[in-house]
Amino acid sequence: xxxxxxxxxxxxxxxxxxxxxxxxxxxxxxxxxxxxxxxxxxxxxxxxxxxxxxxxxxxxxxxxxxxxxxxxxxxxxxxxxxx
Numbered sequence: 001x002x003x004x005x006x007x008x009x010x011x012x013x014x015x016x017x018x019x020x021x022x023x024x025x026x027x028x029x030x031x032x033x034x035x036x037x038x039x040x041x042x043x044x045x046x047x048x049x050x051x052x053x054x055x056x057x058x059x060x061x062x063x064x065x066x067x068x069x070x071x072x073x074x075x076x077x078x079x080x081x082x083x
Contacts, residue, residue, distance in 0.1 A: 036082055052082050 030038040036054045048063045057073020059082070066083060074082075 034078075034081055036078060038082070054078055 028039060036052050039051050049069060050061050052059050054074060056075055059068060059074040059079060060070040062069055
């Protein structure tokens with residue numbers, strides 16, 4: 001039995017969630033912190049990064065090393081909280 005098939009049999013809900021997120025182009029939310037929503041796109045480009053969104057705007061951070069890639073309206077104090 002292949003590794004992928006055995007993983008699917010052990011964790012079918014995870015595979016269904018990933019499939020639906022990809023098909024519906026949803027953004028799986030990692031967590032929320034002080035009104036900042038951290039999320040990612042399952043089929044996004046490299047390098048690996050995380051998006052954040054709050055009431056002011058959106059931003060994007062590289063994972064390794066942690067650095068700001070893009071900011072569209074998020075205040076500096078909120079960026080510091082996100083890091």
